[in-house]
Amino acid sequence: MTIKQKIFLKYTNVITKKVILIQQALTELKESGANETKSTAGDKHETALAMLQIEQANKRMQLHEALEQKAAIEKLENITNITKIVHGSLVKTNKGYFYISVALGKALIDDITITAISPQSPLGAKLMSLCVHDIVEVNGNKYLVEEIM
Numbered sequence: 001m002t003i004k005q006k007i008f009l010k011y012t013n014v015i016t017k018k019v020i021l022i023q024q025a026l027t028e029l030k031e032s033g034a035n036e037t038k039s040t041a042g043d044k045h046e047t048a049l050a051m052l053q054i055e056q057a058n059k060r061m062q063l064h065e066a067l068e069q070k071a072a073i074e075k076l077e078n079i080t081n082i083t084k085i086v087h088g089s090l091v092k093t094n095k096g097y098f099y100i101s102v103a104l105g106k107a108l109i110d111d112i113t114i115t116a117i118s119p120q121s122p123l124g125a126k127l128m129s130l131c132v133h134d135i136v137e138v139n140g141n142k143y144l145v146e147e148i149m
Helices: 003-037 043-074 122-127
Strands: 090-093 096-100 105-109 112-117 135-138 141-148
Touching (some): 003 105, 003 112, 096 122, 122 141
């Protein structure tokens, strides 16, 4: 298995776990809401119910975003043999490795720290379409593209 395949699996698992946790939280909130509707404590009851509804709406939004991230990252699996940086590229720079996909933070794979960034991030946007040996500057830091996988 290549490092890029390992990275893909790692971040796919991260997103899948995130989706599961959000779904579990939504289920718990629904159960709390069902229990809350049985109460008749007046204003206190209405406030608690409103808070639960707000929290459910927030979790539904988080779930929607996580599912979008999952769909986006799953489209990247088969990207290979590229000469310029595109969505799905693994880029080795003088400042580290960047997986141009979805902003999911850092992961350690085969003793290499990989940072998953979105192509809309400041660095991601500037890296897009670059080739090996190109240099880009972001926030005073110069990034030399050493390899594209």
